[in-house]
Amino acid sequence: MTIARPVATFAAAALAAAAALAVPAAAQPPSRPKLVVAISVDQFSADLFQQYRQHFDGGLHRLSEGVVFPAGYQGHNATETCPGHSTILTGSRPSRTGIIANNWFNLRVAREDKNVYCSEDPRIPGSTHSNYTVSPYHLRVPALGDHMKRADPRARVAVVAGKDRAAIMMGGYAPDQRWWWDSRASAFVNPGAAVPQPVAAANAELQDVLSRPRAARSLPKVCEAHSRAVPLVGGTRSVGDNRLGREENDKDGFRASPDFDRAVLDLGAALRRDMRLGQGEATDLLILGLSATDYVGHSFGNQGAEMCIQLMGLDDALGAFFRDLDATGIDYLVMLTADHGGHDVPERNRQHAIPDAVRVDPALNAGTPQRPGPMGERLAAALKLARAPLYGDGPFGDMYVDPALPAAQRKRVLDAAVRAYRAHPQVEAVFTAAELRAAPAPQGAPDHWSLLERAKASFDPERSGDFIVLLKPRVTPISEPGPGYAATHGSPWDYDRRVPILFWRKGLVPFEQPLAVETADILPTLAAIIGVPILPGTIDGRCLDLDEGEASSCVR
Template sequence: MKFALPAALALLAATPAAAQQAPAPAAAAPAMPPKLVVVISVDQFSADLFAEYRSQFREGFARLMSGAVFPSGYQSHAATETCPGHSTILTGARPARTGIIANDWTDFSAPREDKTVYCAEDESVPGSSSSKYTVSDKHLKVPTLGEWMKAADPESRVVSVAGKDRAAVMMGGHKVDELWWWDGKGFVSYAGRAEPAMVARVNAGITERIAEAQEPMELTPFCQARSRAVPVTPTLSVGDGRFARAAGDVRAFRASPEFDEAILALGAGLATDMKLGQGPHTDLLIVGASATDYVGHSLGTEGSEMCLQMAALDQALGKLFAVLDRTGVDYAVALTADHGGHDLPERNRDHAAPMAARVDPALAASALGKEIAAKLGIAGPTLVGSTAGDVYYDPKLTKAQRAAVEAEAIRRYSAHPQVQAVFTRAQIAATGAPKGPPETWTLLERARQSFDPARSGDLVVALKPRVTPIASPGPGYVATHGSFWDYDRRVPILFWRKGMTGFEQPLSVETVDIAPTLASLIHVPVPVQIDGRCLDLDSGPGSTCK
C-alpha cells in the first residue's frame, strides 16, 4: 500500500530522536501496573467491519488481536451517535447517566433563539449557535477515567486528541492536561491554552499536505475485489474511489486515511514530547481516530474506499505503537468504537437486503408536525426534532393540545411502514434497568439507556431495520448510523499489553466495561456509581479485576 505523507506528518518523524533510540519494553509478562494507558476510539468501526477485515490486518490491529479480543462489544443504548458513544468509553456509564443522549437535543429554555443544543458546547455564550459554538465539557454529567486517575494521583497526566471536538471532550472529561481537536483548518483547543510545539508542527505539516494534490492510492487485490461503482443519485456514485484529492480540498482530506495519520501523529508527538509514562506516575493518552466515520458517511461502509481506509489505519496504528515501543514505556492499549455503521441502501439491496431503503421525507418531525397541526386546527409546528430518535412537542401547546398531538403523532408514526416503534417519555421513564446481555434487551430498554428526563424528547421514534434516515443523499452524506439495531450497536473491544496472554471472548460485553477494567489494571478506585464492570484480561488463574 502506497501511503504518501510528508515528513512533518510521518509518525516516526514526529518523534524526538532520543526517544527513537530508547530500548523496547521487555517481552516478559509485567508484574506492575502499566505506566501509560492508551485508549483509542475508531469512529464508526463496527463489529462487522472488524470481522470483515481482521484477516487482512498485519500491523497495528494485528498486535491488538494478539491480546484480549472481545468481538461483540456493545454500545448498548439506542442513540448510537458519536457523542453518546464516546461518553460511555471512559466513564463506565451509559448515556442515561452521562447525560449525553444524542449529538444534539432541543432545549426550549436555552438562552438564545437557536434551541438546538450541541452536546459539546456552552450554549450560554453570547452570539453562539449549535453550528457556531464554543466547545465545552459542561454537558457531561459524570467524571472520566482520567479524572479518577487524577483523584487518586494528582500528578497523573491526561492527553486527549481527536478528529472531532466531541470525541476529545467526552473521552477526556473535565480535567485534562492537553486536549486538541480538528476544527477544519488545524488542531485547536480551548481558548487561552498555549499551543505546544508539536501541535504547531503537525498543523504546519497538514497545511502543507492539503495544499498538495493527492494521487490515487494503490489497490491491493483484496480491495480490488471490493471496487464497484454504485449509483446513488444521477450525478453521484460511490464504491470505486481511491482517495485522489485536488490541492486544497479540506473536505476530501478529512474523509481519507490521511486524516487519521495526522491525528495519530499528533498523539504520538505529544506522548513523546511530554514523556508520557516515563515518570513515577501513570499517564493517559486518548486518541479519537475520526476518518472511518467520515469515509462511512461519504462513501459507505463497503467498497474500495473503506477497504483502503482499513488497511491504512492498520498501518498508522502500527506506526503509533512503534513510536511508543521506542520510548521503553510499559503501556497498555484499549481500542473500541463509539458506534457501528450501516451501509448505503443502494448497495445493501444488492447484498440480499431488499428491505433496505431511504426514509420517507414525510416522517420528518417538521413535516409530520405540520400535517398534525392542520388536522387539529393548531397554529405552529406542533412537533420539533428529527426524522428518528427524539421528537419534542411545541412548548406553546396547551395541556389538552399536547394530549391531542401525542395521540395523533403516535397513530401516524405507528401506521407508517418504515417505523418499528414509537415510545412516549412516560413509557421510557417507567422502564426498569435492563437484565441480561445487551443483545437481548427490548427496544424500550435500549431507549431507556439513552434517556435523560431533562434533555430527551417527548417521543422517541425507532425506524425499522435497514431504513436509512437520509431522505436525500448527496456528496459527503450517503450513509449513516444512529439506530436501535445491532449493526449500529456492536463494536469490537480490544486490549493489549506487552507480555499478556492473548485470548478471545465471543460473548457480549459493553463499552462501559472499558473504564472499570483499565482502572483495575492501574489500581485506581472507581469513585462513582457506574454501569460497567471489570473484564478479566488474564486468561490464566489470576485476575485483573480486584
C-alpha cells in the same frame, strides 16, 4: 464555529463528591502499566473488524492477537458519535452521562436556536448549535483521566481527536492537553490554551499537506473485489470505486482518508514525547480519537473500495504508532474500541441480498415550528393549529411537542403524533417519555435487551423528547444522499450497536471472549489494572477480567 477554551469549573462539584466518596486506594499490584493508550475508531463496527481481520498485518493485527471482545456493545439506541464516546471512558450509559445524542432540543432556553450541541457551553452569550464554545458542560460524570488525577495528581492526560465531541467526551473535565481538528481553521485547536511546540509543528505541516493535491491511492489486492461503482438514488453520483485522492485544499477529502487518522496519531506521539508520558512516577493516559473511518462511511458507505483502503491505511498507521512506542521501552497498555458501528448505502445493500434496504420516507421529518417538516405540517393541519407543533432533528430519534401550547392541546398533539408515527410502515417502535420513565434500567447482556431497554439506556428525563421514534432495521435515515452524506448510523440495531473492544499489553496472555460486553465496561477494567478506585454504584459498567488464568485483573 467559534471555539474557546473548555470551561471546567462546573465539574468541581462532581469531582469533589467523587473524591469524598472514594474508597481508600488498595495496595499496588505487582505491575501496573506506565501508560494507557485509549483509542476510539469512529464507526469501526464489529462487522468491519471481523470482515477485515484476516487481512490486517499492522497495528490492528497486533491488537487482534491480544484480549479480544469481538461483540462489544454500545448498548443504547442513540448510536451517534457523542453518546458513544461518552460511554467509553466514563463507565456509564447515556442515561447517566446525560449525552443522549449529538444534539437535542432544550425548549426551556430563551435563545431562538433551541437545538443544543452536545459539546457546546450554552452559557456563553450568542452560543448556537453551529457557532459554539467547546466545553464538557453537558457531561454529567467524570472520565478515566479525572479519576486518575483524583487518585494521583501526578498522573498526566493528553487528548488528540479528529472531532471536538470525541476530545470532550473521552477527555473528561480537565486533561493536561486537549486538541481537536477544526476544519474551518485547518488545524488542531483548543482556543485559549497555550500552543505547545508539537501542535504548532503539526499544524504547520498539515497546512502544507492540504495545500497540495493527493494522488489517487493504489488499490490493495484485498480491495479489488470491493471496487465497483454503485449509483445512488437520483443518479447524480456513485460510490464504491473512489481511490481517496483529492485536490489541493480539499478539507473534506482529507478528513475522509487515512491521512487524517495518521495526523491524529502523529500528533499524539509527538505530545507523548513532549510531555514524557509513561516516564513519570504515576500511570499516564493518552487518548486518541480517530475519525476518518466515520467520514469515509458517511461519504461512501462501508462496503466499497473506499472503506477497504481506509482500513488498510488505519492498520498501517497504527502499526507505525505502536512501533514508535515500542522503541521507548515504556510498559504501555492499549485499548481500542468504537463509538458506534455503521450501515452501508441501501443501493449496494439491495445488490448484496438485502432487498428490503431502503431510504427513509421524508414524510417522517418532524422539523420545527419555525421550519416545519412534513410530519409537523400534517399534524398542524389535522389538529387545526396555527403552526407546526413538533421539534425534531430529522425522521427519527427524540421528538418534542411545542411547550407553548396549552396542556390539553399538547396532550392531543402527543397522542396524534404517536399514532401517526406508529402507523408508518418504516417505523418499528415509538416510546413516550412516560413509558421510558416507568421502564426499569436494562439488565443482563446487551445483546438480549429489548427495544424499550435500549431506549431506556439513552433516556434522560431533562433532555430527552416527549417521545422517541425508532425506525425499522435497514432503513437509512437519509432520504436524499449528498456529498459526504450517503450512509449513516444512529439506529438501535446491532449493525450500529456492536463494536470490537480490544486490549493489548506486552506479556498479556491473549484470549478471545465472543459473548456480549459493553463499552461501559472499559472504564472499570482499565481502572482496576492501574489501581484507581471507582465507587460502586456510580457507573453502569463492570470490570472485565483480562487475566487468562485463575487470577483476576479486576482484584486489586
